[in-house]
Amino acid sequence: MVMNMLMISIKDMDKKELHTHAHRLLRECLRPLGIDYGEDTPVIKGKMGKPSLADRPDIHYNLSHADGIAACLVSVRECGIDCEKVREHRPNVMRRAFSESERQLVESAPPEERDLMFFRLWTLKEAYVKAIGIGISYPLNEAEFSFRGGEIVTELKDCRFRQYIIGGRKYVVSVCELLKEAQ
Known part of the structure; x- marks a missing residue:
């Protein structure tokens, strides 16, 4: 069975309130x-703190919320989700968490697109480390992304x-x- x-x-x-709302989304996805x-509902946490349903190890979920947005993903496979409101990016974070080619991708984007490009890359990294269950202790600059047309x-x-880029490119x-x- 494949389900998302x-x-x-x-x-x-x-x-x-967004934290509570994300859990409401989870309730609706699980219904x-x-x-x-x-x-x-009994929830257990993995060694790095990733929660899962104690009574349903066959169902995996992940939640995210940020300024003005909440998101939930439920799957039969390990999964991760991250959502962010596009805002001014922080170059210090980019230097620490992005590869050289990712930094160039952000810096070469048109000025009005740089913040969006930063958050496109950042949320992919976050979703990945949440899926593998180790969070940002993972060396984020090693999870490298780029784009070819609409493809990641x-x-x-x-x-x-x-x-997904939604809300008029705000999120x-x-x-x-x-x-x-x-396993």
């Missing part, structure tokens, strides 16, 4: 699977990436699903 459910919501809420998700290009193996949502079955 993605929900994205753009809402003007504070950070705590068609017959899973009644709520505060009492990477040498990372056994992963499928998708990206970027990136998704990573590991293609090998989780």
Whole structure:
């Protein structure tokens, strides 16, 4: 069985409300699977803190929220999702987390596109490290991405990436699903 459910919501809420809203999205994604998700649902955490449903190891999920946006991904495979509001990027983060070719990709973009390009790359990196379950302890500059037309290009193996630029190019949502079955 191959299944994916993605929900994205753009809402003007504070950070705590967005966190709660992301969990509401998860509840809605799990409902068609017959899973009644709520505060009492048993959740376990992996060694790096990635949560999963204690009673349903066959279902994987990931949540993300940022200024004005929340997103949820549910899959039969390990997965990660990251969403960000496009804002002025921080060059210090780019120097630390991006490869040389990614830095050049951002810097060579038209000035009005640089922030968007930064967040396109950043959210792909975040979605990947969330999918593999180790978070930003992973050397982010080693997860390298570029674009060829509408295609996401990477040498990372056994992963499928998708990206959505929404809200009039104000938000970027990136998704990573590991293609090998989780152990």
